Amino acid sequence: xxxxxxxxxxxxxxxxxxxxxxxxxxxxxxxxxxxxxxxxxxxxxxxxxxxxxxxxxxxxxxxxxxxxxxxxxxxxxxxxxxxxxxxxxxxxxxxxxxxxxxxxxxxxxxxxxxxxxxxxxxxxxxxxxxxxxxxxxxxxxxxxxxxxxxxxxxxxxxxxxxxxxxxxxxxxxxxxxxxxxxxxxxxxxxxxxxxxxxxxxxxxxxxxxxxxxxxxxxxxxxxxxxxxxxxxxxxxxxxxxxxxxxxxxxxxxxx
Amino acid sequence: xxxxxxxxxxxxxxxxxxxxxxxxxxxxxxxxxxxxxxxxxxxxxxxxxxxxxxxxxxxxxxxxxxxxxxxxxxxxxxxxxxxxxxxxxxxxxxxxxxxxxxxxxxxxxxxxxxxxxxxxxxxxxxxxxxxxxxxxxxxxxxxxxxxxxxxxxxxxxxxxxxxxxxxxxxxxxxxxxxxxxxxxxxxxxxxxxxxxxxxxxxxxxxxxxxxxxxxxxxxxxxxxxxxxxxxxxxxxxxxxxxxxxxxxxxxx
Numbered sequence: 176x177x178x179x180x181x182x183x184x185x186x187x188x189x190x191x192x193x194x195x196x197x198x199x200x201x202x203x204x205x206x207x208x209x210x211x212x213x214x215x216x217x218x219x220x221x222x223x224x225x226x227x228x229x230x231x232x233x234x235x236x237x238x239x240x241x242x243x244x245x246x247x248x249x250x251x252x253x254x255x256x257x258x259x260x261x262x263x264x265x266x267x268x269x270x271x272x273x274x275x276x277x278x279x280x281x282x283x284x285x286x287x288x289x290x291x292x293x294x295x296x297x298x299x300x301x302x303x304x305x306x307x308x309x310x311x312x313x314x315x316x317x318x319x320x321x322x323x324x325x326x327x328x329x330x331x332x333x334x335x336x337x338x339x340x341x342x343x344x345x346x347x348x349x350x351x352x353x354x355x356x357x358x359x360x361x362x363x364x365x366x367x368x369x370x371x372x373x374x375x376x377x378x379x380x381x382x383x384x385x386x387x388x389x390x391x392x393x394x395x396x397x398x399x400x401x402x403x404x405x406x407x408x409x410x411x412x413x414x415x416x417x418x419x420x421x422x423x424x425x426x427x428x429x430x
Numbered sequence: 431x432x433x434x435x436x437x438x439x440x441x442x443x444x445x446x447x448x449x450x451x452x453x454x455x456x457x458x459x460x461x462x463x464x465x466x467x468x469x470x471x472x473x474x475x476x477x478x479x480x481x482x483x484x485x486x487x488x489x490x491x492x493x494x495x496x497x498x499x500x501x502x503x504x505x506x507x508x509x510x511x512x513x514x515x516x517x518x519x520x521x522x523x524x525x526x527x528x529x530x531x532x533x534x535x536x537x538x539x540x541x542x543x544x545x546x547x548x549x550x551x552x553x554x555x556x557x558x559x560x561x562x563x564x565x566x567x568x569x570x571x572x573x574x575x576x577x578x579x580x581x582x583x584x585x586x587x588x589x590x591x592x593x594x595x596x597x598x599x600x601x602x603x604x605x606x607x608x609x610x611x612x613x614x615x616x617x618x619x620x621x622x623x624x625x626x627x628x629x630x631x632x633x634x635x636x637x638x639x640x641x642x643x644x645x646x647x648x649x650x651x652x653x654x655x656x657x658x659x660x661x662x663x664x665x666x667x668x669x670x671x672x673x674x675x676x677x678x679x680x681x682x
Contacts, residue, residue: 196599199625209625213659345453368598368622372467372649373454394624396598401622403655406433408470 179214179402181416184423187278187309187339187366187390188251188398190240191223198223198394203240206394207247213398215391217429219276221251223395226284230255234270241273249427251278251309255285256293263293267300275427277301279309279339282319289323298331305331307426309364309390311339314347321351328358335360335426337388340367341378348374355382362426365418366390366401376409384414388423432472434651436658440473441672442650444594444619444642447498448481448491452647459646461498461505468504471650473643475504477675479538483510488544496532506535506679508568512544513552522555529565535679536592538568541578548578557582561589566615566678571596576603583611590615590678595644598623608634615678617642618670619653627660627670636666640674 190206192198200209210218220240225233230253241248252274254263280297282289289310301308312321321342328336341363342351355361363378365387378387389405391398405415423429449458456463458481468476478499483491488510499505509532515525529537537560539553546552560567567582567589574593582591594617596604601623607614608630618627619642630639641657643650657670 196601196623199623199629201624205625209661212661368620370649370652371452371454372646373452374649377454397622397624397626397656399659400652400656402659403434403652404649406651406655407649408433408467410433 179419181214181419183213183215183389183402183419184427184429185210185215185218185391185393185398186276186307186337186388186423186427187364188218188220188393189223189395190220191236193223193395194227201394203243207244210391210393210398211247213391213402215398216247217249218247218391218393219249219251219278219427221253221278225253225255226281230258230266234266238270238273249275249429251276253277254280254297256280256287256291256297257285258293260296263297264300267297271304274306276306277308279311281311283311283313283316286318288318289320290326294327298327298334302331302333305333305335307335307337309337309339312347312351313340313343314350315344321347321354324361325354325358328354328361332358332360335362337362337364339364339390340392341365343367344369345371348378352378352381355386361386362422363387364390365404366392366396368396370400370404372407375404375407379410379414384417385422387418388426389419432470432654434472434654434658436472436654438658438667438671440471440641440650440654441675442468442473442476442643442645443592443640443675444617445476445478445645446481446484447478447495447646449485450481450646455646461502464645465502465504467645471654473650474672475506476645477506477508477536477679479508479510484540484543488512488515507532508536508538509534511537511539511553511556513546516553516556518555525556526559529559534565536566536568540570540573541575542573548574549581554585557586557589561586564588564590564680566590566592568592568594570594571600579607583607583614587611587613589613592617592640592678594642595620597621598626601626605633608638614638615640615674618656619644619648622652622656627656628662631660631662631666636662636669637674639670640678641671
C-alpha cells in the first residue's frame with residue numbers, strides 16, 4: 176500500500192465509536208494498521224466515549240489502547256469541566272503521569288463554554304505540569320468559538336494551546352489565525368473537514384508552518400484526506416515536513 | 431504537476447467556474463484559472479457548470495458556460511434546469527433541443543436555492559428525456575430533500591442520479607439509496623468517512639462512487655489522497671477516479 180515520504184506524527188486523533196454516524200474499522204488494531212499505512216508513526220489519541228458519556232471509562236479505554244500499542248499511541252487525556260472539582264482533580268491526578276497532551280478539551284460536546292469556571296479549574300491544574308492542550312473550536316457553536324480561547328491563551332502562557340480544527344468554519348479560521356499570530360503559545364490544528372481551496376496555504380503564509388500541527392481526527396474523519404490537504408499546490412516539502420512531523424516532535428518531546 | 435504521486439487518472443465530477451464564496455482564492459474562478467489549478471493538481475478534466483446559472487439566472491449562466499468553455503475538450507458541460515424551462519406549452523422541447531445541440535453532458539438542479547419542489551412534477555418532462563437519453567441528473571445534498579430523491583429514483587430508474595457534496599455524517603441516509611436503486615451515484619467530494627470508500631466498495635461495488643472535488647470551494651487533493659490510499663483494488667480506484675464518470679457520460 177502507498178505511503179507518504181514523511182514520518183507523520185498525528186497530534187489529534189481518537190479511538191472508538193460515535194452516535195451520529197457509523198465509524199467503521201474502529202477497533203484499536205484496525206486504526207493502528209490504517210494509520211501506519213498512511214505513514215503515521217505516532218498518534219496522540221483519546222477515546223470518543225470521553226466526550227459523550229464518561230471520562231472515567233474514556234480515559235481508562237484510552238489507557239488500554241496505549242498499553243497495547245505503547246510504541247504507537249500517545250495518551251490524550253480528557254477532563255470534563257461540568258464535573259465537580261474533586262472529581263476533576265482526582266481524574267487529573269490519576270492520568271496526568273501518562274498524559275502526553277490534553278486531547279481534547281471539548282466545549283461543544285461537553286456543552287460547557289471555553290471561558291467557563293470549570294475550564295479555568297482544569298487549566299490551573301494543568302499549569303502545574305504544563306503539557307500541550309488541544310481545545311475543540313468551532314465558530315458556529317456557541318460554546319466553542321475560537322475567540323473565547325484568547326483569554327485562556329493569555330492567562331496561561333506556560334501552556335501550549337492548539338486551537339482544535341482552527342475554528343472549523345469560514346470566519347472561525349480567520350479568528351484562529353489572528354490569535355496564533357499574536358501569541359507564542361498558540362498553534363493551529365490542520366484537522367478540519369471543510370478543506371477550502373487555498374486555506375492551508377493561507378494559514379502557512381499567515382502564521383508560518385512552524386505554528387501548525389498535523390491532526391487526522393481519525394476515525395472521526397478520513398486520515399488520508401487530512402494528509403492530502405497538505406499536498407495542495409504551493410505548499411513546499413519543507414513546510415510539509417514541519418507540519419507532519421517536526422512541530423509535534425518538538426512540542427510533544429518525541430525523540 | 432501534482433504533488434501527489436499516483437498512477438490514477440482523475441476526472442472531476444464536481445466543479446464550477448465563475449464567482450464563488452471561497453475567501454481563500456480570487457473570485458471569479460474563470461476557466462483559465464481552473465485549467466491551471468487542474469494541471470497543478472494532476473486532474474485530466476472535469477464536469478463543469480457556471481455559478482452564474484446558480485446565483486443569478488440559469489439561462490444566462492448556461493449560455494456563458496458555452497462561451498467560456500468553447501474549444502476546451504477536457505471539460506464536459508452541465509446546464510442548470512428550472513421548472514419554467516420544462517412546461518409543455520413553453521420551453522420543454524426548446525430546452526431539450528438546446529441540450530442536444532450543445533452536447534450538454536449532464537443537468538443539475540438546485541431546488542432549495544431556486545425555490546421549487548421536485549415532487550410537484552415540475553421537472554417530469556425533462557426527467558423523461560434524461561431517462562431516455564441516460565443523461566445524468568446532479569443535485570447537491572443540501573439542495574434537495576431525501577423525499578425528492580426518493581421521488582426521482584422511484585420514477586426514473588434509467589436516469590443516473592448523482593448526489594453531490596454529501597457530508598461524511600450522512601451515511602445512514604445514503605446507504606439505503608445505494609442498496610435499493612441501481613441508478614443512485616455518489617460524488618465523494620465531502621464524504622471523508624474513515625473506511626467509507628472501503629465499505630461502499632465492499633457492499634455495493636465501485637461502479638457508483640465518483641471522484642469529485644467541489645472546486646473552487648474545496649480542494650481536490652484531500653479526495654485524491656483518500657482514493658489513492660483506500661484499501662481497495664487498483665481497478666476499484668480507477669473506477670472511482672475516472673472510469674465511472676467517463677462511462678456515465680457515454681464516453682467509454
